[in-house]
Amino acid sequence: MSSYRLEIVTAERQVVEVEVESVLLPTTSGRLGIWANHAPLLTALKIGLVEFGPKTGKKRKAAISGGFAEMADNTLTILASSAELAEEIDVLRAKEAKERAQQRLDEAQADWDFARVQIALEKAINRINATDNE
């Protein structure tokens, strides 16, 4: 089966570089699957999970918090503002972050920047999801 190269990079480091057969992207307009030899593409990503691996069988996951993906020359590059592989995520910390964010939303204090807390909550949930059903 034909495979292609996937790179996930952030400004701080290269998260992963592997040969894959299929990648599922969390684009701003829904999930998007990419197979080898896809046409050149540029798409915006939202907070969500990137699933990648062989066409059938176990896939690996990475939690990203927005960015964009570019497919060119049979290489899919994901430039994310932050990205973590599922196996790198500290579940406990993510759960704490989630609780903290939720609490702040519940308290609904005026001095908290609402949108920011919501994003923090979304990110925390996303990271917890990445580690689920391994």
Added chain:
Amino acid sequence: MAQSGRDLKRRMQTVKNTQQITKAMEMIAASKLRRAQERVERSRPYRKRLEQSLGRALRAASAAGEEVPSIVRSNDGERACLIVVTSDRGLAGGYNANILRQAEEFLREHEDVQMVLVGRKARDYFRRLDKPFLADYVYLGDKPNFNQAQEISQVVQEFYRNDLFDKVVILYTHFVSTVIHKTEMQQILPLTELEAEKTPVARGVQPLYLYEPSVGDVLQTLVPLYVDTVVFQALLEAQASEQGSRMNAMHSASDNAGELLEQLSLSFNRARQSAITTEISEIVGGAEALG
């Protein structure tokens, strides 16, 4: 004479102590520099990629006649926002002084300038001068991370969108090599100028890109991410330059201390020698008087 000898000895000891401190600081700066350098070099390709994609998307948008995000469009106004990146700590040679001089120059040349200050040195400096500033970010630490950069950049973008100023310029120190650091001024917003110059158009057949869901939407996320990255990169460059500058400053301080020590030990020996000579001639003189 004995008095002066003791004074010299004491003086030598203080110089020695100072030298030990500057040597330690030099070594610390060297190890931090190594790490900062790695980080800055790792982040450069990311930014280049981003710039290429952004350039491509902007060209595609203008070709398709799509509306570009308001943040890209240029205003003709002269109101500027200046982001000044300095360090929290001193003893880094001319590092902060160079940046602050440039900032002053910018303020003289432009009438309506709002400032965002990064680093304690910039904040303290402008506070002392009683110059107002929009925001300040201090104690970012030795390893600025992307979140910190994002915080700064998003605040600035928010102000920009709310029409507080017409352009945003960042002033930081570019890291060229361990001994060469250049203060650099770079316009972040609007992007238009930068895109036209810096992204090369590849010759030959251009692949036709699909934009999902649309060019406008892609730009909507791409532009803020790019601005975040430029700020992040500036922080990394500044960090590496700061450590490099401190390392060099401390190196020459250690050298100077060594030179001073040499001179002092020379005068100490001379003083000791003359003390002994005097003593002997006194003894000889005394013996002669007795005999």
